[in-house]
Amino acid sequence: MKVRTDAKRDEILAVARAAFLELGYERTSMAEIATRVGGSKATLYGYFASKEALFLACIERLAEQYISPALAQLEASTDDVRPALRRFGEQFLAFISTQESVATYRMVISQAGHSAIGEAFFEAGPIQIDTALARYLSGVMNRGQLRKADAAMAATHFLALLAHGEMWRHYFMNEVPVLTRPQIKRIVDRALDAFLTGYQP
Numbered sequence: 001m002k003v004r005t006d007a008k009r010d011e012i013l014a015v016a017r018a019a020f021l022e023l024g025y026e027r028t029s030m031a032e033i034a035t036r037v038g039g040s041k042a043t044l045y046g047y048f049a050s051k052e053a054l055f056l057a058c059i060e061r062l063a064e065q066y067i068s069p070a071l072a073q074l075e076a077s078t079d080d081v082r083p084a085l086r087r088f089g090e091q092f093l094a095f096i097s098t099q100e101s102v103a104t105y106r107m108v109i110s111q112a113g114h115s116a117i118g119e120a121f122f123e124a125g126p127i128q129i130d131t132a133l134a135r136y137l138s139g140v141m142n143r144g145q146l147r148k149a150d151a152a153m154a155a156t157h158f159l160a161l162l163a164h165g166e167m168w169r170h171y172f173m174n175e176v177p178v179l180t181r182p183q184i185k186r187i188v189d190r191a192l193d194a195f196l197t198g199y200q201p
Contacts, residue, residue, distance in 0.1 A: 161191035
């Protein structure tokens with residue numbers, strides 16, 4: 001009986017992540033990943049039940065590395081609302097604007113119409129961010145730092161302000177430009193100006 005290990009799982013995820021980015025979802029097969037890992041498909045299926053499951057695990061790993069720490073820092077923050085949201089906004093925008101994030105989003109959209117990947121991606125990623133941000137906003141509303149409103153809708157509004165505008169068109173460009181730190185700061189400050197105007201006490 002073969003023993004599954006965290007190290008092997010991590011290796012498979014790293015190799016699969018690179019393969020998906022290089023070849024796209026459709027052209028990446030479990031056989032291709034197994035070859036790159038240097039093992040058999042049976043070993044691969046011992047860790048992941050399907051290519052879809054492996055792809056979603058790659059997405060979850062990205063969220064664990066980049067978004068989860070930013071959300072945890074936000075929810076634990078004792079700063080005023082603006083600096084706390086600015087810090088989170090800059091971390092969030094820096095992550096979603098990377099070429100890897102844009103490529104992953106495109107892959108999900110391309111599969112969403114004929115598989116369960118789109119819905120699974122939404123449950124594993126965006127809905128987790130929405131929920132955590134809404135919890136934070138509900139807390140600051142209860143403390144009187146923002147006006148009382150639907151915290152879930154407020155979270156949606158703030159994320160939309162961050163992800164659209166300059167960032168939104170990147171999903172449709174052949175060559176995805178990398179946002180500079182000054183660009184990220186400018187986008188986040190504009191988003192905060194609009195958001196806080198609507199939700200200030």
